[in-house]
Amino acid sequence: MTRRILGTLAFALLVSAPAARADDKLALLIPHLYGPTGLVVDSEARLPDGSTHSAHFNSAFQAEFTQFNVAIASQLTGLPIPTPASGFTYTLDPGLGLFTRSTKSFGPILSDRADTVGRHKLSLGVHYQRFTFDKIEGVDLGDVPAVFTHDNPALGGRDDVVTTSNAIDASVGQFTTYLNFGVTSWLDAAVAVPLVSTDLTVRSTATVQRIGTSANPAIHFFRDANGAIGNTRSFESTGSASGIGDVILRLKARVASLGPLAIGLGVDSRTPTGDEMNLLGAGAWGVKPFLVLSATSRTLSPHATVGYEWNGESTLAGDPVAGTKAKLPDQITYSGGVAVAVTGNLTLAADVIGRRIIDGRRLVPKTFTSLDGRTTFPDISFVVTSENEVSGAVGFKFNPRGRLLIDANLLFSLNDHGLRDTLTPLIGLEYGF
Amino acid sequence: MRQRSQRGNALVALALALVAGPSTTVRAAIFDDAASAITLPSGDLTTEATNIRKVLEAYVHAVEAKDVQMFRAVKPNLSDEEEKRARMAFKSIQTQVVKMNVLVLEVKDGKATVKVSRRDTINGSIVSSFPQTFQLAKEPAGWTIQDIGR
Numbered sequence: 001m002t003r004r005i006l007g008t009l010a011f012a013l014l015v016s017a018p019a020a021r022a023d024d025k026l027a028l029l030i031p032h033l034y035g036p037t038g039l040v041v042d043s044e045a046r047l048p049d050g051s052t053h054s055a056h057f058n059s060a061f062q063a064e065f066t067q068f069n070v071a072i073a074s075q076l077t078g079l080p081i082p083t084p085a086s087g088f089t090y091t092l093d094p095g096l097g098l099f100t101r102s103t104k105s106f107g108p109i110l111s112d113r114a115d116t117v118g119r120h121k122l123s124l125g126v127h128y129q130r131f132t133f134d135k136i137e138g139v140d141l142g143d144v145p146a147v148f149t150h151d152n153p154a155l156g157g158r159d160d161v162v163t164t165s166n167a168i169d170a171s172v173g174q175f176t177t178y179l180n181f182g183v184t185s186w187l188d189a190a191v192a193v194p195l196v197s198t199d200l201t202v203r204s205t206a207t208v209q210r211i212g213t214s215a216n217p218a219i220h221f222f223r224d225a226n227g228a229i230g231n232t233r234s235f236e237s238t239g240s241a242s243g244i245g246d247v248i249l250r251l252k253a254r255v256a257s258l259g260p261l262a263i264g265l266g267v268d269s270r271t272p273t274g275d276e277m278n279l280l281g282a283g284a285w286g287v288k289p290f291l292v293l294s295a296t297s298r299t300l301s302p303h304a305t306v307g308y309e310w311n312g313e314s315t316l317a318g319d320p321v322a323g324t325k326a327k328l329p330d331q332i333t334y335s336g337g338v339a340v341a342v343t344g345n346l347t348l349a350a351d352v353i354g355r356r357i358i359d360g361r362r363l364v365p366k367t368f369t370s371l372d373g374r375t376t377f378p379d380i381s382f383v384v385t386s387e388n389e390v391s392g393a394v395g396f397k398f399n400p401r402g403r404l405l406i407d408a409n410l411l412f413s414l415n416d417h418g419l420r421d422t423l424t425p426l427i428g429l430e431y432g433f
Numbered sequence: 434m435r436q437r438s439q440r441g442n443a444l445v446a447l448a449l450a451l452v453a454g455p456s457t458t459v460r461a462a463i464f465d466d467a468a469s470a471i472t473l474p475s476g477d478l479t480t481e482a483t484n485i486r487k488v489l490e491a492y493v494h495a496v497e498a499k500d501v502q503m504f505r506a507v508k509p510n511l512s513d514e515e516e517k518r519a520r521m522a523f524k525s526i527q528t529q530v531v532k533m534n535v536l537v538l539e540v541k542d543g544k545a546t547v548k549v550s551r552r553d554t555i556n557g558s559i560v561s562s563f564p565q566t567f568q569l570a571k572e573p574a575g576w577t578i579q580d581i582g583r
Contacts, residue, residue, distance in 0.1 A: 092563065094581070095518075095581060097492075098519055100521060104525070
């Protein structure tokens with residue numbers, strides 16, 4: 001039954017969501033929300049030379065909301081590679097000639113431990129997790145305010161502003177297949193291949209705030225399909241895409257053991273195989289060396305990891321409209337937690353998972369004050385800063401039979417930084433050969 | 434498995450011309466007796482070989498059946514701490530199949546040393562082969578395992 005569900009899931013991911021059209025890339029959805037292909041503010045005012053006045057309103061939302069694309073890409077770079085089923089390792093008790101499972105714990109789900117899978121052993125896993133993003137920097141994605149100001153604002157007609165309330169529905173499904181092979185008893189090589197499905201809908205309701213043109217509504221207005229003019233108009237843009245994401249290659253070695261403490265070193269290489277313009281991948285190479293410390297006892301297995309991810313240049317971090325690239329922010333990743341073997345076939349795992357995005361562009365809520373000095377509106381701006389995005393994870397690994405593991409996990413936000421999903425479920429299967 | 438091993442004993446008993454002697458060392462090519470978990474070297478062996486083989490087969494049965502009492506029967510000097518480890522080991526494994534190739538069998542003065550190459554299949558997966566050495570002693574009730582090592 002489980003196999004059928006997962007198969008259906010994978011199939012649905014591959015075929016049900018048609019890829020976005022080439023001229024409708026998801027990364028362009030927000031930049032194109034306003035302008036010639038989106039909402040246009042009209043005007044019937046005449047310039048002194050008699051030509052038509054073309055109103056130009058600008059906003060940080062449109063110009064700088066690349067944080068959203070980068071944040072989605074960042075989620076994709078944080079692809080979890082589940083710990084191989086190294087819970088199925090056995091050590092020989094030489095005095096009795098009996099094998100004992102070295103640990104009852106099956107290890108963490110979204111974190112890692114130093115154990116390797118064993119020489120010439122193979123483990124295969126599939127995991128599905130779905131993000132439905134709720135907030136960005138604590139701002140509800142259902143109501144992101146943004147104020148558009150006129151070119152060269154000045155008292156009078158140019159004092160008008162357009163206030164917008166933007167609702168962003170963004171969800172990303174990841175179906176990850178990974179293969180882990182024990183090259184030696186202490187070295188694992190792994191590959192994780194994600195299939196990603198991204199859905200993005202942006203709805204914006206814009207209102208002309210007549211601060212300077214209250215006497216003449218024809219100067220700035222929205223025209224509807226029937227030609228009527230008004231102060232308010234809504235616009236919606238939607239798209240979806242699916243396909244292969246960024247493939248991750250991993251080498252992990254158990255380099256030392258100090259009593260119950262094991263030390264592992266590894267490196268993840270992220271290849272830009274996902275289409276970044278459709279928000280399926282980060283669009284940049286990434287290399288992340290990491291250190292793992294873990295201890296093993298019969299029932300309690302604490303673990304901690306720390307890594308540094310160097311990222312290359314991506315269009316998502318630059319200007320998707322112009323096609324120029326900029327450096328995707330580097331990040332320090334860290335995690336710590338404990339896996340508890342409740343019984344021989346059930347392990348509970350709890351982790352704190354964090355990353356510090358270095359010099360990333362961050363949304364900051366602010367209050368806009370118009371040139372008249374009295375009128376205010378909620379607004380956003382962007383700053384470049386480094387912040388920690390911290391999440392919690394709780395889940396279990398259940399061994400119904402043989403070397404099969406069923407994984408389930410809930411990932412939840414522990415702070416407001418970054419693009420956040422209140423609760424991200426994960427289900428998966430692992431099998432050790 | 435028990436039936437297979439009993440048939441194996443019978444086959445070995447018939448196949449081997451067991452010759453009693455004060456001291457016998459056998460180093461010979463391994464033959465594959467698929468009917469038994471224990472594969473003995475070919476060649477002339479003492480009559481003790483059959484009995485030693487029975488002890489090793491009982492050991493294998495104990496491991497495969499996860500039977501502590503049977504384990505203690507073939508290794509009577511099992512300490513309480515060792516028994517506890519054995520119980521934990523048995524509890525941590527669902528299924529186990531043991532195959533042994535006897536590489537060297539030495540019998541002298543009521544003592545025996547058996548060097549084997551062992552391959553276990555745990556929960557359906559094969560564990561790499563590893564060497565093992567059994568020290569046995571002949572007691573009034575028969576041969577028993579005194580020590581197990583690498």
